[in-house]
Amino acid sequence: MTLKIYTKVGDQGFTKQVTGKMVPKYDLQIVAVGDIDELESYLGVTAANLSDKCSKLKQPLQNLQRQLYLLEGDIVVKRRSEITAEKVSVLEKKIDQLNTELPEMTEFILPGGSITAANLQYARTIARRAERSLVKLNIEQQELAPECLQYLNRLSDYLFTLARYANVLDGVTDIKSKY
Numbered sequence: 001m002t003l004k005i006y007t008k009v010g011d012q013g014f015t016k017q018v019t020g021k022m023v024p025k026y027d028l029q030i031v032a033v034g035d036i037d038e039l040e041s042y043l044g045v046t047a048a049n050l051s052d053k054c055s056k057l058k059q060p061l062q063n064l065q066r067q068l069y070l071l072e073g074d075i076v077v078k079r080r081s082e083i084t085a086e087k088v089s090v091l092e093k094k095i096d097q098l099n100t101e102l103p104e105m106t107e108f109i110l111p112g113g114s115i116t117a118a119n120l121q122y123a124r125t126i127a128r129r130a131e132r133s134l135v136k137l138n139i140e141q142q143e144l145a146p147e148c149l150q151y152l153n154r155l156s157d158y159l160f161t162l163a164r165y166a167n168v169l170d171g172v173t174d175i176k177s178k179y
Contacts, residue, residue: 018076028137035130040068046119053169054116083151091154108177114170120163127156
């Protein structure tokens with residue numbers, strides 16, 4: 001059996017939640033999941049356009065995509081908790097490990113450098129927007145597990161660090177914010 005791509009359910013500006021409830025497409029849960037989906041997709045763009053020197057980042061980026069898919073499930077399915085404190089801790093350990101391989105940062109930097117780093121920095125900004133959507137959802141409509149919010153916050157930090165690491169791999173210096 002082939003899964004049909006179009007359902008026509010959303011033709012009037014509404015969509016069906018996993019519970020079966022029809023909500024407008026601007027519902028906070030739908031917006032939050034959509035922002036995470038955008039991040040997941042952009043990580044795919046980033047993975048598909050890695051420089052040769054950054055090719056080893058492909059699997060970690062695809063793993064992040066899978067984690068974001070789990071996060072979406074945690075948001076839409078009650079009492080589901082795939083994103084745990086352990087997953088947050090894993091991101092923190094990755095950030096700490098990568099930081100040992102980076103030059104000291106003594107001032108703010110501009111997003112950019114190599115193509116890979118620029119894509120990772122852009123993904124970081126999408127992660128921050130998704131985090132803002134998740135916070136709004138949590139405050140205004142649906143209480144979420146704290147780990148969901150923590151994970152997305154650490155993910156943006158990880159993407160920032162990964163961008164700096166990509167510049168190191170590509171032999172490009174971070175762009176300082178001051179002239």
